[in-house]
Amino acid sequence: MEGSCTYFDSNAWDQRLNKYVQRSWDLEHFLRESDAHVVEDSIVEIADEIDGVDADNVAQLPIGEVLEEVGADHGLSMEVIRETWKQQANLPEACPHDIHDSSERFCLCHTSPSKRQKLGINSVDMTEWIMSRLDSGEINGDAYSFVGARLRRFDLSSEIISTADNRPIDFRYIRVIEEVDCRDTVFKQTVQFKGAQFVSQRASASGREELQYGDHFIDFDADIDFTRTEFRQKVDFKFVLFNSDISFNNACFNAGMFNYGQFIGRTDFMAATFDGKADFSKARFERAANLNAKYNSAAIYNYTSFYGDVAIWTTTFRGKAEFWAATFHSNLNARYTEFCDEARFEEVRFEGQVIFDHASFHEDVYFRDVSSVEVISLRQAVLSSGMIRLPKSTPSFYDLRQAIVGNVNFCAQSDPDDELFEYFYLQETEFEGFDFSRYNDKLRPDWTVHTNTAPDTPFTLETDPAALETTYLKAKSGANEVGHNKAASEFFFHEMKFRKQQHARQALNDWSRITSDPASKFQSGFISGIKWVSNATLGYTAGYGERPRNVVFSSLTIILIFAILYALLDTGNIYSGGIGEEYLLLSFQSFITFILGGAPEGATFWFEFISAIQGFIGAFLIALLVFTLTRSIHR
Numbered sequence: 011m012e013g014s015c016t017y018f019d020s021n022a023w024d025q026r027l028n029k030y031v032q033r034s035w036d037l038e039h040f041l042r043e044s045d046a047h048v049v050e051d052s053i054v055e056i057a058d059e060i061d062g063v064d065a066d067n068v069a070q071l072p073i074g075e076v077l078e079e080v081g082a083d084h085g086l087s088m089e090v091i092r093e094t095w096k097q098q099a100n101l102p103e104a105c106p107h108d109i110h111d112s113s114e115r116f117c118l119c120h121t122s123p124s125k126r127q128k129l130g131i132n133s134v135d136m137t138e139w140i141m142s143r144l145d146s147g148e149i150n151g152d153a154y155s156f157v158g159a160r161l162r163r164f165d166l167s168s169e170i171i172s173t174a175d176n177r178p179i180d181f182r183y184i185r186v187i188e189e190v191d192c193r194d195t196v197f198k199q200t201v202q203f204k205g206a207q208f209v210s211q212r213a214s215a216s217g218r219e220e221l222q223y224g225d226h227f228i229d230f231d232a233d234i235d236f237t238r239t240e241f242r243q244k245v246d247f248k249f250v251l252f253n254s255d256i257s258f259n260n261a262c263f264n265a266g267m268f269n270y271g272q273f274i275g276r277t278d279f280m281a282a283t284f285d286g287k288a289d290f291s292k293a294r295f296e297r298a299a300n301l302n303a304k305y306n307s308a309a310i311y312n313y314t315s316f317y318g319d320v321a322i323w324t325t326t327f328r329g330k331a332e333f334w335a336a337t338f339h340s341n342l343n344a345r346y347t348e349f350c351d352e353a354r355f356e357e358v359r360f361e362g363q364v365i366f367d368h369a370s371f372h373e374d375v376y377f378r379d380v381s382s383v384e385v386i387s388l389r390q391a392v393l394s395s396g397m398i399r400l401p402k403s404t405p406s407f408y409d410l411r412q413a414i415v416g417n418v419n420f421c422a423q424s425d426p427d428d429e430l431f432e433y434f435y436l437q438e439t440e441f442e443g444f445d446f447s448r449y450n451d452k453l454r455p456d457w458t459v460h461t462n463t464a465p466d467t468p469f470t471l472e473t474d475p476a477a478l479e480t481t482y483l484k485a486k487s488g489a490n491e492v493g494h495n496k497a498a499s500e501f502f503f504h505e506m507k508f509r510k511q512q513h514a515r516q517a518l519n520d521w522s523r524i525t526s527d528p529a530s531k532f533q534s535g536f537i538s539g540i541k542w543v544s545n546a547t548l549g550y551t552a553g554y555g556e557r558p559r560n561v562v563f564s565s566l567t568i569i570l571i572f573a574i575l576y577a578l579l580d581t582g583n584i585y586s587g588g589i590g591e592e593y594l595l596l597s598f599q600s601f602i603t604f605i606l607g608g609a610p611e612g613a614t615f616w617f618e619f620i621s622a623i624q625g626f627i628g629a630f631l632i633a634l635l636v637f638t639l640t641r642s643i644h645r
């Protein structure tokens with residue numbers, strides 16, 4: 011039959027668009043396009059009629075839902091909405107294909123699949139027909155338009171799709187009811203799948219719900235298969251509906267736009283490559299999503315909702331990675347993930363496990379106002395710079411054990427009830443360029459960074475002195491590196507304290523097990539005992555060289571003890587006094603004897619002996635005082 015296909019004037023096309031517009035257009039979008047409405051007023055009016063929804067939320071509701079709630083009031087009718095949508099949708103005016111011989115009105119791709127089946131036209135014939143249209147190059151490229159095509163199977167597997175000119179191939183709003191097979195297909199042209207609907211009538215049950223770390227290259231049987239597909243130019247999947255399990259494994263994209271896409275089944279992008287921007291903003295993943303592709307440019311997941319497990323383990327984000335206001339209703343696994351550019355997890359909501367262990371953030375990373383039910387695990391991760399800001403209510407906890415923390419700003423939107431550092435689990439954490447001076451008032455006066463004792467803390471306070479010694483050793487190195495001497499001094503003090511505890515523990519252990527191997531246990535116990543005593547002595551007398559006032563107190567104590575000794579000996583004192591102050595004076599002089607010189611006349615042997623010992627201790631303590639004083643001035 012002669013003439014052009016009239017599908018775009020048909021009832022079937024209107025029905026198809028109704029369904030699409032109902033789910034993909036929100037109220038605000040419609041009102042802004044509509045001339046008959048004042049946007050803000052209409053939103054408020056409509057919000058008043060729907061219970062339990064405020065104006066902000068009502069604006070974001072799909073127009074179909076609004077219509078169900080308020081009926082045909084407010085000038086809303088499906089016809090008006092659809093026609094308004096059409097005006098801005100940039101649809102082709104008419105179908106470029108000729109009416110098929112068997113039909114009165116439609117071309118081959120717009121004939122209903124059941125009718126084609128009756129005529130004995132199968133999917134191989136359809137593929138051939140599509141390829142012939144792509145090869146024709148006639149009518150200024152309109153031949154590449156298959157907008158709204160109705161297909162049972164969409165099978166372009168192993169085909170190389172190219173055309174004589176550079177016009178995009180237009181598969182917008184097509185509907186595939188059974189299977190999509192684009193394995194090993196190469197699309198050399200820009201290809202548009204915007205608003206396409208890939209519906210599988212098979213039950214979507216093949217994909218496993220939980221993603222196990224280590225499941226790297228398990229190919230699974232997806233109904234919608236773009237495995238190893240190459241999209242050499244931009245591909246547009248905006249507003250697409252994948253109603254079944256989908257595989258993009260090993261696919262190659264230039265830019266891939268999946269904004270507002272709905273992924274109803276399991277989604278796999280394993281080992282896929284995006285050379286251009288990958289945009290999944292406002293997309294919705296209903297089941298497990300394996301998104302560990304190679305992102306060579308920006309990866310955008312703003313306002314994306316994930317209802318199943320999400321895997322981005324061992325993924326490389328070479329461009330910026332944005333997850334603004336994304337919601338993870340299940341687990342996120344980002345082990346060994348590498349973020350080469352800025353990474354933003356701002357206002358994200360995590361409801362399952364969050365694991366970034368061994369991940370590397372080479373540029374700024376922002377965990378701003380993130381809420382998480384579980385601890386956000388960043389164990390052994392590398393955070394070069396950026397910010398972790400706790401939200402106002404219910405701050406989340408960050409596990410930074412053995413991580414490397416650079417110039418990262420820990421802060422809170424408003425001061426948390428507990429101490430800031432309660433929310434960070436620091437253990438054997440390395441600091442490289444971490445600005446300790448920001449936290450002077452948070453860390454004073456104890457300067458402890460292992461503080462996890464808040465009532466509802468998910469952490470257990472570390473008690474192993476060896477681990478704690480390393481924690482403070484690393485904190486000290488970090489503080490030294492940025493020239494924060496006070497912090498370095500305090501961390502050194504803690505480091506020594508925990509070393510002392512280790513010696514004590516070791517000595518006690520050896521002594522208690524001395525029966526098993528007396529000789530060696532005695533030896534090692536004795537050595538540990540000596541180390542413990544000398545460490546403790548240094549700690550008490552000089553605060554490990556960090557506390558001049560300890561030296562002053564020790565000196566006064568020594569003077570007092572020796573005054574009592576002299577009183578007991580009661581010989582050789584050249585002074586006379588009433589309440590014993592003469593012995594105090596004598597002891598004081600003996601203490602600084604290396605300045606004054608010899609002992610008083612008439613001293614006995616024992617007096618001289620004790621005085622000499624005190625002189626020795628005094629010289630030692632004064633030297634120590636000079637040392638700690640000098641050190642503390644430098645701090």
Ligand SMILES: [Zn+2]
Binds near residue numbers: 015016017105107117
């Ligand atoms: Zn047509």
